[in-house]
Amino acid sequence: DVKVTQSSRYLVKRTGEKVFLECVQDMDHENMFWYRQDPGLGLRLIYFSYDVKMKEKGDIPEGYSVSREKKERFSLILESASTNQTSMYLCASSSPGQGSYEQYFGPGTRLTVT
Amino acid sequence: AQRVTQPEKLLSVFKGAPVELKCNYSYSGSPELFWYVQYSRQRLQLLLRHISRESIKGFTADLNKGETSFHLKKPFAQEEDSAMYYCALGREKLTFGTGTRLTIIP
Numbered sequence: 001d002v003k004v005t006q007s008s009r010y011l012v013k014r015t016g017e018k019v020f021l022e023c024v025q026d027m028d029h030e031n032m033f034w035y036r037q038d039p040g041l042g043l044r045l046i047y048f049s050y051d052v053k054m055k056e057k058g059d060i061p062e063g064y065s066v067s068r069e070k071k072e073r074f075s076l077i078l079e080s081a082s083t084n085q086t087s088m089y090l091c092a093s094s095s096p097g098q099g100s101y102e103q104y105f106g107p108g109t110r111l112t113v114t
Numbered sequence: 115a116q117r118v119t120q121p122e123k124l125l126s127v128f129k130g131a132p133v134e135l136k137c138n139y140s141y142s143g144s145p146e147l148f149w150y151v152q153y154s155r156q157r158l159q160l161l162l163r164h165i166s167r168e169s170i171k172g173f174t175a176d177l178n179k180g181e182t183s184f185h186l187k188k189p190f191a192q193e194e195d196s197a198m199y200y201c202a203l204g205r206e207k208l209t210f211g212t213g214t215r216l217t218i219i220p
Contacts, residue, residue: 004157020171040212041212042120042159042211042213043200043210043213044210045208045209047205050206069184090158092158094206096205096206101146101205101206101208102148102163103160104159105157105158105159106157107157
């Protein structure tokens with residue numbers, strides 16, 4: 001059973017702070033993703049990674065960066081948090097190499113920036 | 115560019131009535147389409163994918179390439195079907211629709 005975990009369920013930060021969101025998966029998946037989920041906007045891809053140290057921008061990368069130093073861990077970094085980054089952040093992983101494009105999601109981190 | 119449209123943000127259906135959640139897409143090539151569901155206080159999870167042509171929890175979805183649609187259907191709604199439903203398109207990267215919140219009225 002695939003398990004994707006995220007470091008925090010709820011996070012409150014101040015404007016201008018540097019914020020780290022961590023995601024870990026335990027199924028040796030190659031691909032990992034960061035989305036933000038907003039009412040009426042659905043899920044929007046921020047960044048994804050298809051291998052260690054490899055990353056690609058998604059649809060809304062501005063204000064974010066990512067790090068993938070180990071296969072199981074994918075971090076999302078908000079360099080200087082702003083109020084418009086208040087959102088639910090979802091991490092996901094998948095393994096096309098295992099024959100499936102299905103993405104497995106973490107429980108989400110609800111970030112509030114004040 | 116690929117795009118997924120879910121025209122209904124909210125849908126309320128009486129228990130026992132048929133359910134149809136609409137999804138239209140634009141994609142150049144052969145798409146892979148999925149329905150994901152998020153129940154209250156649970157994580158987003160795959161409901162079904164078009165290539166498997168299976169029925170999950172009584173739901174089915176047929177890919178109509180002529181109409182570029184992948185509507186999700188269930189003949190008799192149950193209260194436990196109340197959830198947020200997302201249609202998604204793609205392969206390595208998925209594009210999600212904006213979602214439909216389905217509420218089943220007892």
